[in-house]
Every structure is written in structure tokens, then in C-alpha cells.
Amino acid sequence: MSFLDRIHACTAFNPDRYLPFQIDDAVVGFVTPELAARLAAFADVFVVNAGSVNLATALITPAARTAAVDRVLRALSQQGVVNGWRDELYPVAAHPSAPPLLLIERAAVPLFGTYGSGIHVNGFVGRGADMRMWVGRRSLDKPTAPGKLDQIVAGGKSADHTIWETLLKESEEEASISPEIAALARPVGAISYCTERSKGLRRDVLYTFDIELPEDFVPSNSDGEISEFYLWPISRVMETVRNTDDFKFNCALVVIDFLIRHGFVNHSEPDYLDVVKGLHGF
Amino acid sequence: MSFLDRIHACTAFNPDRYLPFQIDDAVVGFVTPELAARLAAFADVFVVNAGSVNLATALITPAARTAAVDRVLRALSQQGVVNGWRDELYPVAAHPSAPPLLLIERAAVPLFGTYGSGIHVNGFVGRGADMRMWVGRRSLDKPTAPGKLDQIVAGGKSADHTIWETLLKESEEEASISPEIAALARPVGAISYCTERSKGLRRDVLYTFDIELPEDFVPSNSDGEISEFYLWPISRVMETVRNTDDFKFNCALVVIDFLIRHGFVNHSEPDYLDVVKGLHGF
Structure with a gap:
């Protein structure tokens, strides 16, 4: 040792095992193919392609994105995919110092591979x-x-x-x-x-x-x-x-x-x- | 500022502008195409290919490599390519902490892009x-x-x-x-x-x-x-x-x-x- x-x-991170999670072409996280398949059911929020998961471009403002994603996360929590809800919001951006493009529940941060x-x-x-x-x-x-x-x-x-x-x-x-x-x-x-x-x-x-x-x-x-x-x-x-x-x-x-x-x-x-x-x- | x-x-380093300098397939430095062309004249020491500059495989020990390369460096010094001879030997290896594969004159270190x-x-x-x-x-x-x-x-x-x-x-x-x-x-x-x-x-x-x-x-x-x-x-x-x-x-x-x-x-x-x-x- x-x-x-x-x-x-x-x-221990191999990006080939993940799909980039993108907002307006900026990579803000990494999700597994399994999660991507679940997110495809929420087509008004997540657009799932073969090579990436994208936030719907109709969601223009951070507030609109935050509200839409929160709705999905609560559904995923019901499904037992998001566990240990904390009621704490974490920023999501392409760089840890950049202004947030949306905020997500802390318990979902590792699932979405955001900073x-x-x-x-x-x-x-x-x-x-x-x-x-x-x-x-x-x-x-x-x-x-x-x-x-x-x-x-x-x-x-x-x-x-x-x-x-x-x-x-x-x-x-x-x-x-x-x-x-x-x-x-x-x-x-x-x-x-x-x-x-x-x-x-x-x-x-x-x-x-x-x-x-x-x-x-x-x-x-x-x-x-x-x-x-x-x-x-x-x-x-x-x-x-x-x-x-x-x-x-x-x-x-x-x-x-x-x-x-x-x-x-x-x-x-x-x-x-x-x-x-x-x-x-x- | x-x-x-x-x-x-x-x-400020773009590896595309350099050829890797290799010893037994280990990359130990980076040289410009201009220097590679000069090194090709010393075919018993440097084997210059389209994609890399390699130390001759006949040079097996660090001592033999050091002596052979020193001979080339002194010639390059005569040509005005190596300037400011210091009479100090620096180690050459694929990692700054690895045992040296050869030693070269300090003044030649930036030319060969070694550590x-x-x-x-x-x-x-x-x-x-x-x-x-x-x-x-x-x-x-x-x-x-x-x-x-x-x-x-x-x-x-x-x-x-x-x-x-x-x-x-x-x-x-x-x-x-x-x-x-x-x-x-x-x-x-x-x-x-x-x-x-x-x-x-x-x-x-x-x-x-x-x-x-x-x-x-x-x-x-x-x-x-x-x-x-x-x-x-x-x-x-x-x-x-x-x-x-x-x-x-x-x-x-x-x-x-x-x-x-x-x-x-x-x-x-x-x-x-x-x-x-x-x-x-x-």
C-alpha cells in the first residue's frame, strides 16, 4: 500500500462507459446508458441520442431547466433510482467555477456526473x-x-x-x-x-x-x-x-x-x- | 494580466510540431524536424524515421549511450547548434523519477526536449x-x-x-x-x-x-x-x-x-x- x-x-473513470450530458453543446456531466434509457421517457426535458444526453433546448433559462429537471428527479426518486434526497441544490455547469446553467438536487449529482x-x-x-x-x-x-x-x-x-x-x-x-x-x-x-x-x-x-x-x-x-x-x-x-x-x-x-x-x-x-x-x- | x-x-507546447525522441520505444524527449535532419547524419547513434527519432538499439548500456550522444553533441556544438556548453550532465528517461537511460550535456536538454x-x-x-x-x-x-x-x-x-x-x-x-x-x-x-x-x-x-x-x-x-x-x-x-x-x-x-x-x-x-x-x- x-x-x-x-x-x-x-x-477510476472511463469516459467510454458514459454518455456526455450536455446543455447547448456544453458537456456538464456524464450518465450511464442505463440512466439515459430512463431519461428518454421524459422527452420534454431530456433528448437522448446515441452519443449524448441533451437538455431540451426549449428550456432556456436556469430557472426553467431547474424546475423541469426537478420534476424528473422526483419521478426517479419514486422509481428508487435517486436515493437519499437531501433537499440541497447543487450547481451544474461545464466548469466548476462557471455560472450554473441549472441547479439539481444533491442526491442526483453522482448519477448525472455533474461537478x-x-x-x-x-x-x-x-x-x-x-x-x-x-x-x-x-x-x-x-x-x-x-x-x-x-x-x-x-x-x-x-x-x-x-x-x-x-x-x-x-x-x-x-x-x-x-x-x-x-x-x-x-x-x-x-x-x-x-x-x-x-x-x-x-x-x-x-x-x-x-x-x-x-x-x-x-x-x-x-x-x-x-x-x-x-x-x-x-x-x-x-x-x-x-x-x-x-x-x-x-x-x-x-x-x-x-x-x-x-x-x-x-x-x-x-x-x-x-x-x-x-x-x-x- | x-x-x-x-x-x-x-x-506553449504543441507535440504535433515535434518528433518524439525514443529509446527502446520509450519516449524520452521531443525534437524539431530541423534537429532530426541534422541527427540523421549520425546514423550510428540516431535512427531518424518519418515519425520519430530513435537511439540506435546497438547502444545498450547507459554508459555507451552517453558516450555516443556526447560525441554527437560536441559535433553539434561545433556547428553552433548546441550553445552555452555547461559541462553538466542531466539524466534522460521517460519519467523524471525513473533511472536514467543516458546522460546528456545540460545545454542540449531543451533541444532534445528531455526532462x-x-x-x-x-x-x-x-x-x-x-x-x-x-x-x-x-x-x-x-x-x-x-x-x-x-x-x-x-x-x-x-x-x-x-x-x-x-x-x-x-x-x-x-x-x-x-x-x-x-x-x-x-x-x-x-x-x-x-x-x-x-x-x-x-x-x-x-x-x-x-x-x-x-x-x-x-x-x-x-x-x-x-x-x-x-x-x-x-x-x-x-x-x-x-x-x-x-x-x-x-x-x-x-x-x-x-x-x-x-x-x-x-x-x-x-x-x-x-x-x-x-x-x-x-
Whole structure:
């Protein structure tokens, strides 16, 4: 097992197995042929060709598209195709930073292979060899990656929150980090990947933050998403990421990026260059 | 002008304009048709086809290949095709981390489009809004990018030095940084790019380091490569990289990476995701 194995867990995507999902010729996602066959039944919303799935061109405005697609998604939810409805809208566009062409329910994002984004926060205390990192264990009733290890704070960014609002909201909910302490968070970059998971495609950009926490700060979870927090020596974090897949697939990449930026994983590591590049794979 | 302009200055490479340079079917570089025509005259060393330039298969060992290619390079130097002979050997391989298949004179690296690598050090004092960065101005007699701005320390890595040895050597030569102070340097990642420059292709990996220098440290150049050092507020460094091309093309990328990792350039920046990804372009 190696850091590169963690990268490879986030690169399982073969576009030949999908049909591009397009709005006005812009590719905004990827759907399976099975989903395309179901979408063909909603011909006023989705135009399904041999080589692509297109949003009906009569749907001109983002609001009209959002309403029409929502109707289809609710039907697919009835059919058991969309599961775990969240009542959170995610933007859909050809680039994760572009203005949204429509908004769709979060639970449908992996099915349509549209971009997702989120914030992930590395919470640590101490420096150098004395550094320790706060690690959360995801609750066993989480729909995604139950029981896996996670950052102290991480969460998806919906269409109605900015990156910074998402950071503040998740810091409070997941770890009882006050806005005053959350303000210590420093943006440090972004990682990206596209990978097949059981629920569909994860085609994500994660905005990453470091926060050096006070020594006496102890996180506590208030939304039931994290069952336990651990304060681990950085060496234990490093060995866990290198030698196991205990961290959730994308959280492992956030940890590796942290270890690289802080010099704990460096050019003496086999595959170093491929790991560095692999953090920005998509 | 924008940070993305600095990225684009490092992405000017169209492989259709080059022939792959191969050793036993592994692509190790890219040469122009003009150079290929010259290499055809050395048929015992280079086998030139319509679609590729191959090293003669009779040259089996790295030592034999190195000696044979050196003979050709010296002839090309006589012809004025290879300029600025450095007497430094660089490794040639299909991946920048792979064991070298042969070694070639540094001055020939851009002509053959083989990988180059180097170390670049961000030297700074202070933290947060008070941070200042040491910036060097390259001497006007440098063969590459004379008069451009540079990191406090940067240098190419030849085949006979490790990354860390290169860091120590260049720190001493370029900025009179003692081994004791150089030991404070922290590896923070690597950037990569492939771009056409006047002397040929630059297809490089730069191993990046941060060094927080003592407030009373003042660099001084001892090898004639830097004409002046400036200690600039980080805001000035940022504006200079954003609004001018005063920094040497690849040094600009190293600065941008620093600004991202330290939170000075963040998600509020237009093109943020493209800039982050563009630092790992090759």
C-alpha cells in the first residue's frame, strides 16, 4: 500500500462507459446508458441520442431547466433510482467555477456526473515533529463511507452558500468550532478528481483549508455525522494514509496534500511526482 | 494580466510540431524536424524515421549511450547548434523519477526536449500580512532570462547531485545561505510544465521549498548570477506576479504556488481552479 494507491482510488473513470450530458453543446456531466434509457421517457426535458444526453433546448433559462429537471428527479426518486434526497441544490455547469446553467438536487449529482464541490479542513496543533492532527470517524449511519476516517471538518458546498459560509456552517455543525476559531482557517489550495463510486461518479473539487487550533480546543460533533474525534501524532496519520484505506477516499487526498505542503511527505517518497500531480487529476 | 497569464506562459507546447525522441520505444524527449535532419547524419547513434527519432538499439548500456550522444553533441556544438556548453550532465528517461537511460550535456536538454529538474526556494520573513519575500534579480549576463526576477535560490539539478545537495550548493552559491540556515528549508511540493522557449523545450519539474529566514539575514550573491536582492512586502510580490511578466517564466509559477499555499491567493481569485491545476501541467 502506498500514497499512490490513495490517488488511484480517485481516478477510476472511463469516459467510454458514459454518455456526455450536455446543455447547448456544453458537456456538464456524464450518465450511464442505463440512466439515459430512463431519461428518454421524459422527452420534454431530456433528448437522448446515441452519443449524448441533451437538455431540451426549449428550456432556456436556469430557472426553467431547474424546475423541469426537478420534476424528473422526483419521478426517479419514486422509481428508487435517486436515493437519499437531501433537499440541497447543487450547481451544474461545464466548469466548476462557471455560472450554473441549472441547479439539481444533491442526491442526483453522482448519477448525472455533474461537478460537486466542498470544503475540507485540516485541523492540527503543534508544529514539526510535534504536530498532531484532529481526525474524525464518520458515523456508521452516514450514507457515504460510514465508519471511515475524515477531516475534523468537511462538507459539500450547495448552490446557496459561498465557500466561506460553507466552512463556517460545517465548522459549527461538525466540530463545534466557533466562528472566531474558524476565522483562523487559511485557504491552502484545491484538489480535484473524478472517480466511480457505488452511487455514481464523484467529479469533485475540494477547497482545502488548514487551521492551527489552540492546544486546549477539543472538537465535539453536534449533527450526528461524526462518532468520535482523535488527536493523532502526524506520524500515525501518515502511516494510516499510506498503509490503509481507513480514510474516506477523498479525505485521504486532502491529508496527503497536507503532508506534502508541510514537508512530511517529500521527494524521498517513491512516486512523489505522480502523487503531487494526482492531487489535481481532473 | 492575471495569474493565469503566468500559467499560460508555461503551457506553449504543441507535440504535433515535434518528433518524439525514443529509446527502446520509450519516449524520452521531443525534437524539431530541423534537429532530426541534422541527427540523421549520425546514423550510428540516431535512427531518424518519418515519425520519430530513435537511439540506435546497438547502444545498450547507459554508459555507451552517453558516450555516443556526447560525441554527437560536441559535433553539434561545433556547428553552433548546441550553445552555452555547461559541462553538466542531466539524466534522460521517460519519467523524471525513473533511472536514467543516458546522460546528456545540460545545454542540449531543451533541444532534445528531455526532462529537466531543479530546486526553487521561497525565502521569506514574517507571517501573515507582515510577510516579506526575498526576490533576486538575475544578472544581465545570464544566458537565460537576464534581468528577470527570481527566487532567493534556484538552480538546476544535474545527474550527480541529489535534490538536497543541489539545495545546499545553490543556497551557498546564490545567496550565501549557510548549511545551518539552509537546513530550515521545508519541502512543500513540486510544480511541472512543458513550454517552448527560444532555446527549445522546457519540460521541467521544480522541487519547491519554503524557508522562513531570520529577520537579520541578508542574502549576498557569490557566483555572479544575481545582481540584486530585494525584500518585498508580499503584496508587492503578488501584484508583480499578477500584473507583469517581470518574474522569469517558471519562477512566477513558484511564487503563485507559494501565494496559494499561504492563503494570499484563494478561491476569491478568478481562475483559481485553473491556476491551481496549471501548476501541475505536465
